Structures are given as C-alpha cells and as structure tokens.
Amino acid sequence: MQELLERKKGLRRSILIVDDDYIAREMLGKMLNDQYEISYAENGVIALEIIRRDKLKLSLVILDLHMPEMDGYSLLKLLRSDNELRRIPVIVLTSEKGAEVESLKLGAADFIAKPFDMPEVICARVSHSIELAEDSVIIHETERDELTGLFHKEFFFQYGKRLDDLNNNMPMDAVVADINRFHVVNELYGRSYGNLVLKTIGESLHELVSEAGGLACRRDNDQFCIYLPHNDELKNKLPQYIDAIDKRINDSNISLRYGVYSDDGSVKCMEHRFDYARLACQKLRNSYVSSYDFYNDEQHSKELFSERLINDMDKALSERQFKVYYQPKYSIAGDKPKLSSAEALIRWFHPEFGMISPGQFISLFEENGLIQKLDRFVWNEAAAQIRLWKDRYGIGIPVSVNVSRVDMFNSHLAQILEKITKQNGLENTDLLLEITESAYTDDSDQIIEMVKKLRKCGFRIEMDDFGSGYSSLNMLTSLPIDALKLDMKFIKVICENTKSARLVAIMIDIARLLEVPVIAEGVETKEQMELLKKLGCDIIQGYYFSKPLPPEEFGKLAEKELKEINHAYN
Ligand code: C2E
Ligand code: MG
Numbered sequence: 001m002q003e004l005l006e007r008k009k010g011l012r013r014s015i016l017i018v019d020d021d022y023i024a025r026e027m028l029g030k031m032l033n034d035q036y037e038i039s040y041a042e043n044g045v046i047a048l049e050i051i052r053r054d055k056l057k058l059s060l061v062i063l064d065l066h067m068p069e070m071d072g073y074s075l076l077k078l079l080r081s082d083n084e085l086r087r088i089p090v091i092v093l094t095s096e097k098g099a100e101v102e103s104l105k106l107g108a109a110d111f112i113a114k115p116f117d118m119p120e121v122i123c124a125r126v127s128h129s130i131e132l133a134e135d136s137v138i139i140h141e142t143e144r145d146e147l148t149g150l151f152h153k154e155f156f157f158q159y160g161k162r163l164d165d166l167n168n169n170m171p172m173d174a175v176v177a178d179i180n181r182f183h184v185v186n187e188l189y190g191r192s193y194g195n196l197v198l199k200t201i202g203e204s205l206h207e208l209v210s211e212a213g214g215l216a217c218r219r220d221n222d223q224f225c226i227y228l229p230h231n232d233e234l235k236n237k238l239p240q241y242i243d244a245i246d247k248r249i250n251d252s253n254i255s256l257r258y259g260v261y262s263d264d265g266s267v268k269c270m271e272h273r274f275d276y277a278r279l280a281c282q283k284l285r286n287s288y289v290s291s292y293d294f295y296n297d298e299q300h301s302k303e304l305f306s307e308r309l310i311n312d313m314d315k316a317l318s319e320r321q322f323k324v325y326y327q328p329k330y331s332i333a334g335d336k337p338k339l340s341s342a343e344a345l346i347r348w349f350h351p352e353f354g355m356i357s358p359g360q361f362i363s364l365f366e367e368n369g370l371i372q373k374l375d376r377f378v379w380n381e382a383a384a385q386i387r388l389w390k391d392r393y394g395i396g397i398p399v400s401v402n403v404s405r406v407d408m409f410n411s412h413l414a415q416i417l418e419k420i421t422k423q424n425g426l427e428n429t430d431l432l433l434e435i436t437e438s439a440y441t442d443d444s445d446q447i448i449e450m451v452k453k454l455r456k457c458g459f460r461i462e463m464d465d466f467g468s469g470y471s472s473l474n475m476l477t478s479l480p481i482d483a484l485k486l487d488m489k490f491i492k493v494i495c496e497n498t499k500s501a502r503l504v505a506i507m508i509d510i511a512r513l514l515e516v517p518v519i520a521e522g523v524e525t526k527e528q529m530e531l532l533k534k535l536g537c538d539i540i541q542g543y544y545f546s547k548p549l550p551p552e553e554f555g556k557l558a559e560k561e562l563k564e565i566n567h568a569y570n
C-alpha cells in the first residue's frame with residue numbers, strides 16, 4: 001500500500017509490453033518510454049515469468065492476443081484468476097473487432113487497436129487504466145481487513161444494503177460466527193498463532209461467499225458476519241461448511257459457534273437479520289466443539305417474556321400483584337375424607353399479561369436467585385393466613401409452603417422461617433415445608449444437613465414430587481423427612497397404566513419403610529382417589545376435591561367442612 005501511494009506521488013511506473021511482433025513492441029515502447037519504465041516479452045511464457053518476478057512493481061501489461069507459445073487470451077485468464085497478479089491491469093492489443101468484447105469480458109482493462117494511430121490516445125488510455133487500477137487497489141485495501149482480506153464492518157453493511165436494494169430485497173440469510181475463548185488462544189499460543197487462525201477463517205469464508213454469491217466481514221476481533229442469498233438447504237449444508245472450516249484450521253482446541261438467521265420473510269433489514277443471528281450465536285457460548293443454532297422466533301419471544309417478568313418482579317411485589325392460593329389436602333384414612341391441611345401456591349396477576357402460573361416463572365427466578373424474595377413473601381403470607389384462620393374459626397390448619405432448592409443453600413434459612421412463625425404467634429409445626437426431591441440430588445450432603453437443622457427447630461418436611469428425582473435407595477433410608485408427596489405424573493395415568501399403579505404401590509411401601517405418610521397430588525377423578533386409597537395412600541390433594549383457592553374461599557370451605565382437623569402426622 002505504502003509503495004503504491006509513493007508511486008502515485010510521481011515515481012515512474014513500469015509497463016510490460018508483450019507482443020511477438022518486434023516492430024509493434026518497439027513502436028509502443030517509443031510512445032511510452034518518456035513516462036514509463038518499459039520491459040518487453042515476445043510471448044506469454046516469458047511474459048508470465050517477468051510478471052511473477054516483478055509483480056510488486058509492474059503497473060500495467062500491454063498484451064497482444066495472438067502469439068506463439070502462450071497466447072494473450074490464456075495469459076489474461078491466468079492473470080485474472082491469480083490472487084497475487086489480479087491487481088495488475090491489462091490492455092489488450094488487437095486488430096479484430098470481435099476480440100475487443102471477448103477480452104473485456106475476460107477482464108481486460110481496455111484495448112488498443114492495431115495498427116497504432118494516434119499516440120496521444122494510446123498514452124491517455126495507458127495512463128487512465130493505471131490510475132483506475134491503482135485507485136481500485138486503494139479502495140480495496142481501505143475497505144478490507146488486512147489480516148483476513150474480508151470487508152471491514154462499515155463497508156460490509158454498506159455493500160450489503162446496496163445488494164438488498166439492487167436485488168429488490170430478495171431473501172438473504174445472515175450468519176454470525178464467533179471463535180470460542182479466542183483470548184485464551186492468544187494468551188496460550190501467542191498472537192501470531194491467533195492471527196493465523198483468523199487468516200485461515202478469513203480464507204475459508206472468502207471461498208464460501210465467492211461460491212454462494214454473498215459478502216463476508218470481520219466484525220470485531222474474533223467475530224465474523226456472512227451475508228448470503230437465502231438457501232432452504234442451509235440447515236443441511238451448514239455442518240459441511242463448518243466441518244470444512246474446522247479441517248482447515250486443523251486444531252481441535254479451536255472451535256467456532258455459528259448463529260444463523262434463515263430468512264423467513266419476517267425481517268426486511270440487514271441489521272436486524274444480523275441482530276437475530278447474533279442472538280442465536282450468543283446462546284452457544286464456550287462450547288469445546290464447533291456448534292450452530294438457528295434463530296427461532298418463538299424462542300425469542302419466550303426469552304423476551306422471561307426478561308420482562310424478571311424486570312417486573314420487584315414492582316409486582318410492592319404492588320401486591322402476587323397472591324397466595326391455597327389447595328386443600330384431604331386425609332382419606334377414615335370412611336369420609338377429612339380436610340387435613342393446605343398447600344400455599346403462588347399466583348401472579350400481572351396488569352398486562354393477566355394471571356401467570358408459577359410454572360412460567362419459578363424456574364426462571366431460581367436461575368437468578370429472585371426466588372428467595374418471592375418465597376419469603378409467600379411464607380409470610382401463609383403464616384399470616386394461618387394466624388387469621390386460627391383467630392377467626394378457632395381452627396389451626398397446617399399449611400405447607402414450597403421451599404426452593406435455592407433457599408436451601410441460605411445458611412440463615414432456619415432463622416428466617418422461625419422469625420416468621422414467631423411474628424405470627426405460631427408454632428413451627430404449623431408451617432410444613434415442601435422440598436422437591438430433585439433438590440436432594442443436587443448437593444445431597446448440604447441439603448440433608450439443612451433439612452436436619454430445620455427439623456430440629458420443629459418444622460416438618462414433605463418431600464415433593466417424589467419419583468421425579470433420582471434418590472438412591474440408600475439415600476432414602478437416611479433421609480430426614482416427615483412425608484412423601486408422590487409426583488403427579490404417576491397419578492395422572494395410574495388408572496390406565498398398571499405399571500404406574502405398581503410403581504405407586506412400591507413408593508407407598510418405601511413410605512411405610514420410612515414410617516411417613518404418603519400424599520398423592522394431582523388427583524382428578526373418583527377412580528384415582530379410590531385406587532390410591534386401596535393402595536394405602538394417606539392424603540389426597542387435587543382437583544377431585546378442589547383447585548387451589550383464594551384465601552377467602554378456602555376459609556369458607558374450611559369453616560364448612562372442618563369441625564376437627566385430622567393430622568395425618570400425629
Ligand atoms: P407443586 O409444589 O408440586 O404443586 C402442585 C401443582 O399441582 C400446583 O401447580 C397445583 O395447582 C397443581 N395441581 C394440584 N392438583 C392438581 C390436579 O388435580 N390436576 C392438575 N393438573 N394439577 C394439579 P401450580 O400452582 O401451577 O404450581 C406449580 C409448581 O410451581 C409447584 O409444584 C411448585 O413446584 C412451584 N411453586 C408454586 N408456588 C410456589 C412458591 O411459592 N414457591 C416455590 N419455590 N415454588 C412454587
Ligand atoms: Mg409443592
């Protein structure tokens with residue numbers, strides 16, 4: 001580039017004249033040698049040698065088409081297809097009209113007709129071709145990243161948009177490729193190795209877009225963007241492309257992640273297509289093998305919804321959009337089912353989305369720890385409610401609250417719960433704690449220690465969703481629990497599927513062994529209830545008796561039904 005700029009400032013340029021006709025060579029040389037350094041070749045083979053040797057300093061080749069050894073057409077084709085020689089412009093010498101078009105098609109910059117007539121016209125054509133070629137090299141170099149040869153971001157988006165306009169917004173696919181842990185590659189193997197990797201990726205992408213007819217750029221340090229005409233087959237072809245790039249890099253420590261927006265007509269603007277491709281790419285962080293994902297509109301809406309819920313949670317708490325509902329549990333040991341307790345279940349009445357069930361936000365809030373705040377709210381509400389029922393109806397209804405696995409890692413959990421019961425004038429036995437079985441398998445030692453501590457304080461523990469986790473039989477026998485709550489999925493099919501019924505029977509046997517009562521939740525029909533009773537289940541919770549109810553309705557139900565509470569735990 002530097003060399004080129006200096007030459008532009010006034011150094012003499014070099015021209016190679018290739019013609020088997022001695023007179024023609026000499027005549028042209030005479031016309032041009034005042035301004036240019038001239039060298040000569042009498043056929044294509046010799047010319048090619050000179051061009052290869054002087055490739056950095058040659059500014060132009062003037063080429064006769066008909067020559068022995070290698071003719072002008074062949075040499076022209078060869079020069080155009082060679083990455084290093086392509087930048088040297090070629091003016092073709094011809095005496096036939098038809099040859100002009102053909103040589104322009106092959107990539108000649110211009111032509112000079114034989115026999116030569118006006119030297120001024122020839123000199124002007126030569127100087128014009130040199131200038132155009134040099135300008136185009138300067139443009140090429142400023143618009144492209146030196147290391148990879150791909151476009152810089154700004155030019156990429158500019159050309160991409162132009163492509164969209166020219167092609168009447170035909171469908172285009174966008175791909176974002178990112179190198180996993182590239183900074184580590186640089187730190188471990190050095191910058192020059194890192195550069196080599198980038199260069200190799202650049203070459204692969206260059207080939208890909210030359211074939212498929214698109215554009216590619218190096219966006220940030222280690223991120224690449226590829227813009228391609230839409231291809232329905234991209235999903236099938238992508239693994240092959242990725243494989244080819246991996247093979248070329250040839251280093252199993254280096255992997256790329258690819259996010260793809262495959263045009264489905266929903267997005268019209270290039271930048272948005274790349275926003276979506278980048279979103280798909282971001283989700284694949286830090287894989288050890290190259291991987292790819294396609295942007296999915298539905299998934300994206302879900303993510304936006306989740307984001308919204310996270311943002312809205314604090315406000316919702318302070319505006320009391322959360323309500324605690326209560327679902328009754330019935331003891332079925334005697335002739336007539338008796339209300340024995342309730343489970344507190346959260347509901348979110350969102351001003352915009354209406355009622356949101358906990359299935360939509362509990363695991364989301366577990367991921368970011370917000371669940372602790374929410375659970376504390378529910379525990380407080382439930383304790384205040386037990387107090388109120390005690391005062392109003394003179395009945396103590398034990399309420400179970402859900403304790404997330406995240407809460408179990410809070411070393412102050414027992415104190416927090418004790419404070420709540422105390423503030424409401426309750427015994428710790430009034431508040432039952434439901435802990436899902438899968439939490440026990442997360443970090444069993446720590447969870448078991450916490451459960452022991454809670455029981456020591458007088459809280460009773462129900463193992464929720466039993467059968468969904470992977471407790472080992474060995475672990476089960478040492479578990480400090482007060483009740484087993486069977487996972488709903490067994491109950492759902494208990495009447496249709498004899499295997500499920502037998503599994504439930506086994507789980508009830510385990511409860512007998514542990515000497516704790518069994519609760520079945522999700523019981524919706526009389527048949528399910530009767531079968532469970534026959535199998536020896538102690539307590540039933542489910543729509544068969546009642547859906548979760550707002551506290552006022554639950555209070556009325558309790559008042560009507562409850563004259564004496566049957567504690568299954570006593
Ligand atoms: P879970 O603790 O196993 O609660 C039982 C779920 O089963 C509740 O769903 C309840 O409404 C539903 N259910 C009860 N009987 C039936 C029935 O007969 N048929 C059917 N199809 N469903 C029935 P819900 O309220 O949507 O809660 C879902 C899960 O969300 C709960 O499962 C629990 O894991 C979690 N959750 C609810 N509230 C809280 C909370 O305050 N804190 C925490 N950490 N988790 C909560
Ligand atoms: Mg529960």
Ligand code: MG
Binds near residue numbers: 464465487488521
């Ligand atoms: Mg459950």
